[in-house]
Amino acid sequence: MGRANARWAISGRLERNDRPARQRDNPTVQIERNELRCFHAVIEAGGFSRAAERLDLSQSAVSQAIANLEHRLGAVLLRRGNPPQLTEAGIRLLRFAETVLNEERETLADIAQIKSGARSTLSLALSPSANARFGVTLLKDFSERNPLTRFKVVVAPSREIVYGVSDGRWELGFGPLQHSMPDYFAFHPCFSETRRLMIAADHPSRAALLRDPQGTLRTLPLVTSYLDEITRRPGGERLRNAFASVWEVSHMELRLALVAEGKGATYVSDLVSNAPAGLVPIEGLPFSSIDRQVGVYYLKHQPLSQAGARFLALCREKWKTDA
Secondary structure: OOOHHOOOOOEEOOOOOOOOOOHHHOOOOOOHHHHHHHHHHHHHHHOHHHHHHHOOOOOOHHHHHHHHHHHHOOOEEEEEOOEEEEOOHHHHHHHHHHHHHHHHHHHHHHHHHHHHHHEEEEEEEEOHHHHHHHHHHHHHHHHHHOOOOEEEEEEOOHHHHHHHHHHOOOOEEEEEEEEEOOOEEEEEEEEEEEEEEEEEEOOHHHHHHOOHHHHHOOOOEEEEEOOOOOOOOOOOHHHHHOOOOEEOOOOHHHHHHHHHHOOOOOEEEEOOOOOOEEEOOOOOOOEEEEEEEEEEEEOOOOOOOHHHHHHHHHHHOOOOOOO
């Protein structure tokens, strides 16, 4: 019988939407869980003595539990015999007992699996470049070690991941570590990444970039995945100010394709192996290349789930550092 079909309150109070008015006037009638277990065991085992053996109770204790239940409900549930026969009220109560006891067994099994990590959920956000290089390998290795763990995995811009982990949208972030990570993060650096500012080799402004890179960039858009909102990162020189405008395009392949077609400049990570062949670096600027550490990070004041702890252990095993 499915959980959704249960019409009795799981709290143990005997409540039914279509019960007679006399019973609705008595909201204090409750079913004790041990009495429900005794009643179910008598029917399933086919008698009081066998139910007592199954429950490791005396036969008199089982008989008393059924008597208490019938007295509280004001209804005969069993016609004594070998085996006992259910009355109409007993048939209805048996359906309720099966629902409650099955729910109890499933809940206890789920909790046991959650404790072991089997039913934990991996809540993870990967940056596009980290995903391009290591996403499939990491998730394949993790799933083989934890075959029952659920996945909640997204690919998102690196700065958005920082905010998302801070806000609790994702438990773990895997991507570039910012120059000044918030002090409420714990993190494990894994490897280095270099991002180079690039443009199409046949872009009409290519020659002008060689002569005056800073001035020419102010006529071009920066095609990027995500730039900080002004209110979220106040102070300091912003990269956006070096360009004519900013196009925020979260999809990495689309971003690269636009730049390959001559639509602005973009940063390309050395982790990306399938970048269009026609892109060339823009040299001579303090931000022509950006070097960063890439790693996994999470809120240090919150304990990790079993899945989160196991993913972190996998990263530590794969990239052993002194950090």
